[in-house]
Amino acid sequence: MLDESQRPAYFLYMVQEWLTLVLNLVVAGMAVMLVSLALELRANVGITGASLVTVITLGDNLNITVQQWTRLETSISAVKRIRDFNETVKPEGKPSETVVPREDWPSTGRIELRNVSAAYDAEAPDEKPNLALRNIDLEILPGEKVAICGRTGSGKSSTIALLLKLLDPVPGTPSEIMVDGVSLHDVNRAILRRRFGALPQEAVLLPDGSSYRQNLDPLDMGASDGDCRRVLELVNLWTVVESSGGLDASVTSTSFSHGQQQLFALAQAVLRRQSRAIRLAASGSPAPGGVLLLDEATSSVDRETERLMQRIIREEFKSWTIVAVSHRLEMIMDFDKVVVMDKGEVVETGNPTTLVALEGSKFGKLWKAAKGE
Template identity: 50%
Template sequence: MIQEWLNLVLNIVVMLLAVALTTLAVRLHSNSAFAGAALYSLLSFGENPAGIVLFWTSLETSLGAISRLKAFNDTVKSEDRDGESIIPPEHWPQSGVVVLKGVSATYSSEYHEGSTTRLALHDIHLTIGSGEKVAICGRTGSGKSSFIALLLKLIDPISIGAEIILIDGQPLQHLNRSELRQRIIAVPQETVFLPDGSTFWANLDVAQEATREECETVLTAVGLWEFVQERGGLDAGMNASTFSAGQRQLMSLGRALIRRSIRQRKYAAGAEHGGILLLDEVSSSVDQETECVMQQTIRTEFKNYTVIAVAHRLDMVMDFDKVVVMDTGEIVETGIPAILAREAGSRFGDLVRARNG
């Protein structure tokens, strides 16, 4: 903005000088060749200050960016902790068993015993068996997304006990964060794309490990292959704004399918491979048709996976094995969704009836 203003002022000054020079040349009947040369020199002179302004503002912008990066590096602590040295086996987590024993967690990094800081999760006791489909439900602010964040080590438990959270027998506290997030497949609520102009292939398979055939198969499974073909195919550049809300979520689910396919190819050798799939309100902004596609894809493609889903639309989880109802960071009810939905006084039943009006 400052650069544009300075360029405008310089252009106006050069214009006024050119008008004055032309007026003087006409009134004094100066030599036309001399007047033309002077006018050309004046215009050329105007380009030099404009160039200086351009380079100066670029320098200021660069120095500001460097200053912000340095401040970020000085003030933001690394999320890695001492003792996070466990690199699990390549096939981990194959069973997908998750055990939590009295887990409490907070987003505050300065929490201490006796602190008045509100806990995001409080005294969570839960066991999720291999291949179970578990829904996490509750009202806004109940701790649903915090539960997913805890499993991805986006927040840390306040206890220092080594075995309060176990995933396939491995203590979460000592797992390497980067390895953990590579092994657990997660589908976020908001889909993030690479910069505009990057290809469909790069956006679908960010790690660039999948084959073209795997990408086509996945896009067909989520109903986006025809959409991609109409826009030039996998190698064509794309713009995130061309995707609807539902298509964005289908693309995000496609990424999860790609990761499942790669794990299957690398470690299963023809046998069905298990794992963990985390879903954070993936159907909250999609229409009913897209939701049905997502439900069917999850049932068929992740049938051997442990699925933990934060659910906004409760009809999506009625066929799950278990539902966990949360309120203010605590588990207040667990059970089978279809049964709880019919029970009088059930927290889950109240949520279902409130959603259905």
């Protein structure tokens, strides 16, 4: 794919080099003709010299003109693609997604999936969708810690995408996704993603030039300087931010290592939970539970950082429902439930400790394979 992506640029470079060669040959021929005519006609020396200078610079000027014209055409093509994208790509949201749940939703974190099938190409015309999830039936109780595991391509991350409405159920199927009794079908997507906590495998920072404060509180939930400092101290990043100039200093792609970026993403989730609890308490509502989604959040960090992240998640989100995708099976042994997936289907559920001891269980086989037994 990298070779294919570089092919047009390589072809353009070759054409430009060929153009330079041809123009230089043309200029050389014109110079020879000019000198020959000047000698034959015994022209004025000054006029001949000026003509030679003009001919020599003609090639460079023609080369620059053609290259700039090509660059203009390329730029106009890019603008045309953006216009076509704006006119043809459908918006993510649907007109029916107008439901805005109450302020404290989700308050318990009960999740129910009934007969859910989903595909990334579900709306492709005249094509049978390639299902990423098949007939998923799953119930997650309030405050339950659930781990989803399985081999690559089994549908683990697709389940997380489904709960965030990054992946929609196949149209026309009698599926149902409920969170605390509210169907996600008509819930506004932006509201849904503001209410759920999420920790991705690759942390995302705002573009260079944004401040640490803006990255910590991108939704502007009113977090104070003290709140921001406390969550950064919790994940051991305050000294890094302080040495860089404080909360108002600019963040760049080199401000954090990969492991520190994951810790910063965890600080974002903790700050969002704390800000929500403060806001609900001010309105007279008790601090509710919620839903935290983890998609391989600790797969790219070292063991020490992973233990720190696990401790913070257990302490800060102890009343929340946690749905975690992980390849590291030892991380999920203290979870309440494990869901084993294969080819987009749920093939086994149960307590991880019980399943490891159960002869012939799918999770037991994954555990033995991970341990090399």
